[in-house]
Amino acid sequence: MSEPDGRQVAPFGRRPVTLTERREHGAYVVLVAPDPHGPAPQPGQFYMLAAAERWGGGPDERPFLPRAFSVQRADAAGLHFMLEDVGPGTGRLCELGPGDELWLTGPLGTGFSGPGDGRRAILCGGGVGTAPLAILQDDLRARGVPAAALLGFRDAAHAAGAELLHGARVATDDGSVGHHGLVTDLLRDELEAGGAAVVYSCGPPPMLEAVRALCAELGVEAQLALEAGMACGFGACFGCVVPVRGGGYLRVCVDGPVVDAGRLETALVAGAGH
């Protein structure tokens, strides 16, 4: 069942899936696994993943907890996940290949919504935050919604992640690919070019915060896909909280990961640390 907040309800419990494909895109690894017992996810939703074998016993005897990943694409081949080896959990997952088993729970959390009113979409993100923008682009293209894609990366090795979207304009920190500078430079140009738009964003916290601030300045609606370290992914641990405007916290796993930018004072929050 799909709910109004772009939430596809998950089957209860974790389930095993078998990887059929492992691809590299520069610094990133994409893993693909058919999920015959799961529903199709909404763009922006995420899954908790763990390797079925040797989850533990890495550096510092970790990993222990499953790790959260936005789904990057869902098609006839299965669920696609985009990873970067940045710690014991992602490191172990990046070692896996066809035939290896994963434990998977999901789809979890809220997805992106709209635009349903004729506004165009601007997808703006970077790093592993590229993942949910790719499945969102698939969805928008299928619905005939015009969508510009703007992606920022550290360097050329990471900019290879732009291959996961169609026709993305790229910015790099070191100028090795595309615009030498921030992806928000491209976003400002795109927004000032005119036409009512909704901005969809996912990326490292400083980038998300720059997107949030720019959209707030220009009065543009923005939906941000947040990341936070989490133990469970389904609201049990209360670990993945982000402060909200007016006080208190939201849980990224059940109140997000996609939130309206207006709910946040800042998107500069503690990251995941995988």
Added chain:
Amino acid sequence: MTAFCGLQLAHPVVNGSGTFDAIAARRAFGPALDGAFPFAAYVSKTITLEPREGNPPPRLYETPGGMINSIGLPNKGLAGYLEHDLPELARLPVPLITNVMGSTADEVVRLVEAVDARREIAAIELNVSCPNVKTGLDLGADPAELGALVRAVRPRTAKPLIVKLTPNTADVALVAQAAEDAGADAVSLINTLRAFAPHPDGSGAPWLGGGTGGMSGPAVRAVALAQVAAVARRVALPVIGMGGVASGRHARQFLDAGATLVAVGTESFRDPAAGARIARELGAESANSGNR
């Protein structure tokens, strides 16, 4: 069936307080959760008199074979719990145990009286891992303090009264004895072990927003087994044993140590349906117990 304080439970596996939010899980998994509910009774997260936002993030730290949390008991407060959460929790297919915490005996009495008045609630668990605002001692770390608290609360409810013992004390069996002498109906243990998570930047600063945290998961299981055995030898009360239970074999170890029920906590984070799996595995273990 498993008998516990007058309740008839379908199996001996429940959840540890604060490790499974049934209301959030319904949002994630839909109504199917109720049909496959993994626990034989549901223990609420800790409820306090006033609402709490909880600690600033980061709140989690992964360790070898476990984790440290510094969540800070976020909850809607007593009134919010009774008005908003209780009606939803009352729809669960299992008995409801409500966990409460106060920083003085008077606060705990007010919580217990309010919970006692609600027939949807089958039993009350006291979280005593809270510093006494006057003495600074954890209420549950000192046998005399704990005994005084339970004596104050006991006459205010006829519902089963469970005391959740802290492992951060010199002799947990002495504290359990004090709970029994003061009229508790059961004890549960262990709560998390106080632990420090150093910042990954190497500065020696705390990583967790709350400073220190509580450790859980398989890494604490051996400690928990020793404490459960010590308590079960000391008191006649039923014991809910917990600490790193991730399989039916682990659950059997706690039952062998003298527990009546076993609680699952951290493993539910890794596997939302862990409680049901562990109950199934435990049933298979018991069926083969002649071969143990």
